[in-house]
Amino acid sequence: MLELKNIHISFNKNTDNKIDALDNVNLEFHEHQWSYIIGGNGSGKSTLLKIINKELIPDKGELKFNSYKPTDVMFIDQTTIKNLVPSMTIYENLIFALKNIGMNPNFRLFQNKNYKEIVIDKLKEFNIGLEKRINEQVKFLSGGEQQIIVASRIMLSNPRILLMDEFTSSLDQKWAPFILEKLKKFITVNNIMVIAVTHDYSQIQNIGDRLIMLKNGKVFADKKKENFDFTTQSILNLFYEYE
Amino acid sequence: MDYLGIIEMGIIFSLFVLGMILSFRLLGFADLTIEGSFTTGGAIFAILLSNGINPFLSILISIIGGGVAGLLTASLHCYAGINKLLSGIITLTMLYTANLRIMGRSNIYIEQTSVLNYINEPWYEFFVLLIIGVAIFILIKFFLSTNFGLYLRATGENESFVKNLKSNPKKFIIVGLIISNSLIALSGCLFAQYVGYSDIGNGNGMLVSMLTAMIIGENIVRPTTLNRQIISAIIGAISFQLLYSSALQLGLKPIDLKIMIGILLIAFLILTKYGYKGKQSKNIGANFI
Amino acid sequence: MKTIKNLSIILLAVFLISSCNQKSDQIRIGVIQYANQSILDSVYVGIQKKFNEYNEKYTIKYQVAHGDPILNATISKQLVKDSVNLIIALGTPSAQAVTNDTKTIPIVFSAITDPVGARLAATMNNPGGNKTGITNMQPFDKQIELIRLIKPNVKKVGIIINSSEANCVAGMVYVRKALEAFQIPYEEMNASSSVEIITSAQSLATRCDVFFISPSNTIYENLGALKKEAEKKGIMVLGGDQSAVLKYGSVGTYTYDFVEMGVNTAELAIKILDQKLNPGNIAVSRPANTYLYFNMESAKELGLTVPDSLLNKAVK
Numbered sequence: 128m129l130e131l132k133n134i135h136i137s138f139n140k141n142t143d144n145k146i147d148a149l150d151n152v153n154l155e156f157h158e159h160q161w162s163y164i165i166g167g168n169g170s171g172k173s174t175l176l177k178i179i180n181k182e183l184i185p186d187k188g189e190l191k192f193n194s195y196k197p198t199d200v201m202f203i204d205q206t207t208i209k210n211l212v213p214s215m216t217i218y219e220n221l222i223f224a225l226k227n228i229g230m231n232p233n234f235r236l237f238q239n240k241n242y243k244e245i246v247i248d249k250l251k252e253f254n255i256g257l258e259k260r261i262n263e264q265v266k267f268l269s270g271g272e273q274q275i276i277v278a279s280r281i282m283l284s285n286p287r288i289l290l291m292d293e294f295t296s297s298l299d300q301k302w303a304p305f306i307l308e309k310l311k312k313f314i315t316v317n318n319i320m321v322i323a324v325t326h327d328y329s330q331i332q333n334i335g336d337r338l339i340m341l342k343n344g345k346v347f348a349d350k351k352k353e354n355f356d357f358t359t360q361s362i363l364n365l366f367y368e369y370e
Numbered sequence: 371m372d373y374l375g376i377i378e379m380g381i382i383f384s385l386f387v388l389g390m391i392l393s394f395r396l397l398g399f400a401d402l403t404i405e406g407s408f409t410t411g412g413a414i415f416a417i418l419l420s421n422g423i424n425p426f427l428s429i430l431i432s433i434i435g436g437g438v439a440g441l442l443t444a445s446l447h448c449y450a451g452i453n454k455l456l457s458g459i460i461t462l463t464m465l466y467t468a469n470l471r472i473m474g475r476s477n478i479y480i481e482q483t484s485v486l487n488y489i490n491e492p493w494y495e496f497f498v499l500l501i502i503g504v505a506i507f508i509l510i511k512f513f514l515s516t517n518f519g520l521y522l523r524a525t526g527e528n529e530s531f532v533k534n535l536k537s538n539p540k541k542f543i544i545v546g547l548i549i550s551n552s553l554i555a556l557s558g559c560l561f562a563q564y565v566g567y568s569d570i571g572n573g574n575g576m577l578v579s580m581l582t583a584m585i586i587g588e589n590i591v592r593p594t595t596l597n598r599q600i601i602s603a604i605i606g607a608i609s610f611q612l613l614y615s616s617a618l619q620l621g622l623k624p625i626d627l628k629i630m631i632g633i634l635l636i637a638f639l640i641l642t643k644y645g646y647k648g649k650q651s652k653n654i655g656a657n658f659i
Numbered sequence: 660m661k662t663i664k665n666l667s668i669i670l671l672a673v674f675l676i677s678s679c680n681q682k683s684d685q686i687r688i689g690v691i692q693y694a695n696q697s698i699l700d701s702v703y704v705g706i707q708k709k710f711n712e713y714n715e716k717y718t719i720k721y722q723v724a725h726g727d728p729i730l731n732a733t734i735s736k737q738l739v740k741d742s743v744n745l746i747i748a749l750g751t752p753s754a755q756a757v758t759n760d761t762k763t764i765p766i767v768f769s770a771i772t773d774p775v776g777a778r779l780a781a782t783m784n785n786p787g788g789n790k791t792g793i794t795n796m797q798p799f800d801k802q803i804e805l806i807r808l809i810k811p812n813v814k815k816v817g818i819i820i821n822s823s824e825a826n827c828v829a830g831m832v833y834v835r836k837a838l839e840a841f842q843i844p845y846e847e848m849n850a851s852s853s854v855e856i857i858t859s860a861q862s863l864a865t866r867c868d869v870f871f872i873s874p875s876n877t878i879y880e881n882l883g884a885l886k887k888e889a890e891k892k893g894i895m896v897l898g899g900d901q902s903a904v905l906k907y908g909s910v911g912t913y914t915y916d917f918v919e920m921g922v923n924t925a926e927l928a929i930k931i932l933d934q935k936l937n938p939g940n941i942a943v944s945r946p947a948n949t950y951l952y953f954n955m956e957s958a959k960e961l962g963l964t965v966p967d968s969l970l971n972k973a974v975k
Contacts, residue, residue: 180534197536204530212524212531214654219520223535226517264594266650372740379732470823477751477825479778565732566759567777569752570823575727590665609669614733616672624722624730 129156129288129320133188134178148174149185150344158287161314161321163331165362166341172324175341176202176290179322192288198227201286203277205293210277213266217257217276220265221246224283249279252309271299278306282313289314289321295334296327307334332357340365371615378496380608381503382560386576387584387603388510389553394584395599395655396514397546398526402458403443404580405573406465407436407551411558412568413469416478425485429559435472436555439465440547448540469570476570486563499560503604506553511600513549522546523596526656581659582635583610589638594652685718686745686932689738691757693750694726696876698795698900698917702749702770705921709929717929724753735760745928748792751777751825758790765931765938768792769924770917772874773829774943784942791931791938793924796830797874798949801913802898803837806869809910809963810895816845817867817894819859819885821875823851830874845871856881860888872899872909882907895961904952910963911953911973915946923947950974 134152139145149171156162164172177183178190180202192199204210211220225242243261250258253275265276281289298306311334314321325331331338335357340348348365355361386408393401414435418428439461446457470476486495513519525532525542532539562568587606593599613634617627651657690706692699703721710717720743724731735756738746746766748754754768758779768779769792780786783794806813816838821827831847838845846867848859856878863870870889872878878885882899886908889896896909901916903909923946931938951973958965 182533200536202534204534209528209530210534212527214527215520215523222517222520223524227535264652264654372736375733375736375740379729383729466823475776475825475828476823477755477777479755561728561732565728565735565756567752567755569728569755571726571752572728575729579727579729590669591662605666611729611733612669614729615737618722618733618737624724624734627730628725628727 128158128193129179130191131155131175131178131188132191134175134185134190135187136174136178136183136185147344149178152188152344152346154339154346154349156288156320156322158318158320159315160336161311161323161334162337162339163335164322164324164339164341165326165328165331166347169343170341171344172341173292174344176292176322176324179288180290199287201227201281201284201289203281203289203291203294205297207270207273207277207294207297208266210280210294211265211273214264216262216264217250217268218243218246218261220276221249221280221283224280227284227286245283246279249283253279253305269299271302274298274302274306278310281310285317285319287319289319289323291321291323291325293324293326295323295330296325303330328359328362331362332359338362371619374492374496376611376615377608378499378564379561380604380611381499382557382564382607383580383583383610384503384604384607385506385553385560386557386580387587387607388507388600389550389557390580390584391599391603391655392510392546392550392553394659395593396523396526397543397550398656398658399447399454399543399547400458400658401440401443401547401550402455402577403439403461403465403547403551404458404554405576406462406469407439407554407573408558408561408576409469409568409570409573410435410439410465410472411555411560412562412572413472413478413570414555415559415562416480416568417473419481420478425488429485429556432559433552433556436558437548437552439555440549440551441544443551444540444544444547448543466570473568473570478568480563480566480568486560495564502556502560506556507600507604510549510553511597514596514600518542518545523654578635579610579631580607582631582638583607585635585638585642585659586610586613588653589641592652593654596654599654686716687718687720687741687743688745688747688928689741689743690719690721690747690749691731691734691738691753692721692723692748693731693753695723696750697879697902698770698876699749701917702921702924705918705923706747706769706925707921708918709922709925713929724750728752731756739764745932747924747928751779754779754790754792758788762789764789765928766790766792767924767928767931767938769920770795772796772826776829777825780943785940786943787939789938791927791941791943793920793927793944793946795915795917795920796833796945797900797915798913799830799833800837800840801949803834803841803843803871805911805913805969806843806871806897807841808969809897809958809965810869813843813869815867816843816869816871817860817863818845818847818871818873819850819856819863819875819878820847820873821851821877822849824875824877827873827875827878834871834873851877853877853881853884857884857888860885864888864892864894868894870894870896872896872903872912879903882909890960893961895963896957901950901952904954908954908957910957910961911951911965913949913951916948916950919948920946 131152131154134149136149137145137147166172178185180200247258336352338350393399411432414432415428443457443461446452447454486498522542525539529539583606586609587602590605591598591602593602710719722734724734731752739761746757746764748757748768749770751771757766771794774780774794820831850856850859882903886896898912899909900914904912953973
């Protein structure tokens with residue numbers, strides 16, 4: 128369980144432009160839960176993710192997670208290519224994931240067969256032939272194919288907490304449902320905690336377990352799938368309440 | 371033409387270009403310290419040798435000296451927050467004084483008992499250089515093939531990626547610059563032994579010359595993979611020496627050699643850009659040059 | 660594939676180039692100069708002058724390395740590979756490179772201030788090996804003596820030096836000896852750029868009444884600025900070479916004629932070739948003639964009188 132207690136952080140503290148990015152936020156996240164964070168511009172969504180990622184330190188409050196190692200948290204950036212090293216091959220990009228789970232694909236001079244097989248098997252799951260192209264540089268793949276590589280990286284890394292900053296909403300139209308379905312299955316099987324920021328409300332219905340809406344740095348709404356209808360219309364209604 | 375001399379100097383400078391590739395291409399760090407570390411390698415070796423220290427030990431200490439220079443530049447950037455170019459320039463400036471102080475004068479003659487001259491046969495010198503060259507290249511290839519090397523390359527291309535992996539990019543920049551400047555100091559040390567003296571001006575013009583060598587190498591062997599990038603160092607350095615010697619053989623006056631180098635550089639750079647035809651470059655590594 | 664194509668083009672070019680060979684029955688002399696500096700350039704003028712008298716008997720190949728160490732090494736090796744009959748080297752790194760690259764081709768170095776320190780000669784009398792030459796260590800003792808003769812009540816001499824120049828460091832040893840011999844107090848400051856020279860001059864100007872020109876190339880390149888600072892405080896500038904006195908207002912100096920030094924160098928080379936001498940046995944020499952120069956205008960401006968006995972010896 129991840130606990131955020133009384134989190135408060137402001138920017139531009141000593142100026143007239145002081146903004147309270149997050150104000151007295153109290154939240155609990157559980158494994159096996161896919162939470163979506165929504166809200167208007169500047170409501171604190173990205174800031175919240177950065178605090179969980181330990182990129183920012185809150186001014187007040189604390190973050191609690193039992194036996195938390197930094198490598199337990201995986202952060203996925205909005206821009207796909209930022210989650211990859213462009214001129215490295217597919218295989219090299221995925222090695223980072225393997226390292227994360229304690230494997231040691233060192234001495235690649237000798238091209239360790241086992242690790243290559245693991246990577247190939249994972250790519251095969253997507254059924255589009257990427258496993259045959261593992262020595263191609265990632266920058267030459269199409270947008271959708273790059274997103275599949277990122278998804279593969281997520282799955283091979285097996286993080287305890289997955290943070291996604293608008294990744295799901297920036298997915299290629301063609302590939303979005305496919306990738307999301309695979310990710311959701313993976314998350315469920317492996318008990319991973321997902322906290323995703325999005326502006327694409329259509330996904331939330333199929334995949335989200337929980338919806339958190341932020342307004343001006345405060346938690347405005349916190350709805351669970353069991354208690355709330357995750358259709359786009361009802362979400363939009365929330366926004367009207369918001370005003 | 372002195373082919374043996376060309377290959378020998380090619381080997382010596384291939385170490386320099388390899389160091390440049392490590393910092394400029396793989397780390398994406400335009401490290402201007404290199405003219406200074408080159409001279410430092412020769413300076414430390416010369417002063418130690420003239421004080422009776424064993425030549426092998428002297429080479430080792432010269433390498434460490436280069437490493438210290440690299441450490442300084444990296445620290446200035448990582449811990450003092452100074453930008454990459456400026457960090458290199460600051461260290462370079464300080465190295466000028468350091469090198470003079472190390473030698474105690476601006477020029478030291480190197481005795482015949484240095485490593486390259488133990489046995490006074492021409493084949494011995496070539497043999498030693500070949501062994502050193504091959505050994506270093508294997509070591510560096512090995513180093514870059516490890517996970518550390520992988521992370522180092524990632525740092526050069528996408529620092530935030532490395533940070534997101536909860537790794538500290540500073541670590542890689544520091545080690546990378548230490549190794550690249552050590553390589554360059556080794557190159558300087560071997561060069562000083564090869565020409566028989568260490569002079570405060572030994573590093574002059576090296577940046578542009580070796581940059582030209584690197585780019586020539588990359589045009590002959592497009593560095594689309596790590597192996598090719600490493601090989602381009604040797605090919606580039608030897609081709610550069612060939613060019614120099616050929617030009618002189620053809621009767622080109624040295625005064626015109628510099629402009630020839632400039633024209634060559636421009637030509638190869640344009641060739642590189644046209645090779646892409648608007649597509650993305652297939653080369654690995656940073657392409658700000 | 661592209662790589663192999665590229666490589667083969669280069670190899671072909673190299674093969675074609677290397678088949679350009681110059682064979683000649685003339686006596687070939689390779690002149691290698693490290694960089695363009697006024698002294699070295701003047702020496703070469705003298706060398707050329709002397710060889711021109713011989714009407715095609717000698718072929719001179721003149722190459723300047725422009726301060727580039729790789730070029731220096733390449734030129735040196737090329738000369739050795741071409742088996743020239745004799746090498747003339749101007750500038751310490753060039754002399755060192757050729758000394759290292761050949762133990763058989765006779766080498767004559769010139770305008771080297773400290774041949775022993777640079778290990779170009781074992782001793783001045785017996786350089787050893789296949790090399791000898793002419794040193795341009797200035798007659799500092801005579802220059803310092805001039806200070807005493809023209810300005811007997813000198814209080815302190817200010818000297819700007821550049822410790823990164825071997826020649827300057829070597830020469831200053833003699834300068835200091837002379838100053839101590841004549842019991843003249845002095846102060847040194849280090850400068851390696853034009854700006855530093857100006858600021859050093861300004862600082863020294865407050866404590867000294869004479870500026871002595873040290874044997875540093877950087878100083879020689881900035882004599883105008885030095886004179887300007889000196890003029891502000893009525894300080895006498897002394898020393899330097901011919902143009903320092905004639906153009907830059909140094910009151911006087913003893914110096915060599917560097918063109919003449921070049922002629923001497925060529926004569927030495929010719930002697931070695933003609934008589935098939937071993938250079939190592941020939942002592943390193945200083946130019947025979949020193950020339951006394953005065954700048955009467957500068958002297959007048961400072962209210963100094965030059966004794967007639969000296970004036971008579973000077974070059975007009």
